[in-house]
Amino acid sequence: MKITLFIPCFVNTCFPQAGISMVQIFERLGHTVDYREQVVCCGQPAFNSGYWDEARLVDERTLGLLADTDAVVSASGSCGAMLKVFYPQLFDGRPQADAARALAAKCFEFSDFLVTKLGVTDLGARFPGKVTFHDGCHGLRELGVKSQPRKLLEKVRDLELVEMKEAESCCGFGGTFAAKFPMISTAMGEVKCASALETGADFIVSNDSSCLMQIAGLLDRQGRKVRTLHIAEVLASR
């Protein structure tokens, strides 16, 4: 199958390893990986701030560039939700409505794609360490991704998965929210981090790099040793 990667702007610049790991995993499974460097962003910041016209400036282009794909897999649950859930709303009643719905139907979050679409859970990975998993809210509640990453992590050799109490609580990132209401965002992140630390895990793993940016930002400031990793990085380790 030809799999087109959707690498969001911040993954491209700050967390390329998540994308690189996805490439490795899909190629090991024998698929062809496709990436279009013209596709940069899902347009979520403008959309979430209420500036839908401005969001459409970016999204019309993204929509067009992803039209002739078989499957689009997002490195971030949040951007995946934007493509899958919100594009159809954004273009509702417009000429691109059909295109938006077509894209939505073939767009997937990474762990969901592996488990539900490709039907694989064991990727032959080995990762020695104690891991706790953070459910990114958009992946969890917009896309219904909950068991998929856990099924994948359970099959990783030498990996010990410990659930944190607040696994489903928001990390407080929320895109522009983190900058518009920094103190609320920080308080939410502190609750999240405290819960993750309570498990004694060495790694906080998620299917959303944007959440990890928030969590790592707080933990680094606190001088904690715990590391954050995208689930693809764990699954690509041997």
Add this chain to the structure above:
Amino acid sequence: MNTPVEQFREDATRVAADEQHRRLIQGALGKYYVARDRQVGRFQDWQSARQAAAETKWEAVNHLDQHLVSFAEKLEARGGKVFWANNSAEARDYILKICREKKARCIVKSKAMTAEEIHLNAALEKDGYEVVESDLGEYIVQLRKEAPYHFVFPAMHLSRGDIRELFDREIGNVKSDNPEDLTMVARRVLRKKYCEADIGISGANFAIAETGMISITENEGNARLTTSLPRVHIAVMGIEKVLPRLEDLALFLPMLGTAGAGQAITCYNSMIGGPRQPGECDGPEEFHVVLLDNHRTRLLADPEQRDALHCIRCGACLNVCPIFKNIGGHSYGTTYQGPIGSVITPHFRGLQDWKHLSNASSLCGACTSACPVKIDIHHHLLHNRRNAATQKPRWWEKLAYKIAAGVLNWPEFYAFATAVGRVMQKFHPLVKGSVLDPARAWTKTRELPQVAPQSFRDYWRARERKP
């Protein structure tokens, strides 16, 4: 005076940093989650129950005109009086008129958020009436001269110690902070008031179109006394509270108890269908129902957000909301706190003045998953943001997104900007956290991620070049 948004920022910022508050609320809600999950497990299928409730509410709200008329007719046939109030002022005036006519002195009240909404207590007190809240939580916040913190648990933010201190100061000689002892202290005061009161004011959790009854849910028995001992009973309720059939309560009562407080069913559920009937020996001589619109019809006119009128005010969305838990109920500055308050307040009190509540959300969606009647709460926050920006865009924000779109649509320039960012980042420590730091909102409490030495795009290009 501060504008609502300034006040919100100030209060939310203060409470979010208050770790004692955080622990108190986490402690209070920790028990709720366990109890709620247990009760949800007792439903044969909670998700189907939610769907059924949402459909019943949809039917009720979409035929509000018929259901309300039926409710009023049935109630009036038994001697109840129904007053249709367009707004707070009309509702208040009607209630004050009854108080004057009845030459009332003392008024006892059970929990009614609609009364908070129309600022009834202040109006009654201004006219010289003594008003006593009979719900324990409401009584506590009344003594503290505070608004309710949470529309189901008004005194959630107070510890036993706080309440003991308050009672000791206001009532006198209270030494124990045992919850039962504290309840007995309040009860001794309140029992007297029920007998003295001329008028009892309550809210209503549901109204039944088929039978012309209101249904009141409570845990203390105070509403039952408030509505039956005084000569006159006035119930204030929003027009959206109506359900078509009596049998609908078979679903809604356990659902309210489960979602709201983790109870199989709330301790007391009273159905009231009129004043004392001939031959009956107790109950009030007069029974009035004030049906309050107060801009609910505005929400009804909005097909996108009409389902916000499904709300049964269970409070579940507050209990799971990470924003609510961190900023507390008072920071909202509204009658209805939490996610549902952020959705409906802009409709009730003006979008531009209250849009900040819709912005102050990470859109995590915990509220929507918790809502027993399946209101699309967090997407409505998004709709409010869109409506606010369309109605009155902030020019600089609009411009910023236009420029961003230009950059994002020009990948070569975007790659160049990334390279510049990589270099600039080296100098960031010089300004980090200072007023010159463009990322100060972030860096005040968090480290910034580093621009990677090789972006994914560069990696891909290098890879494609290899044979």
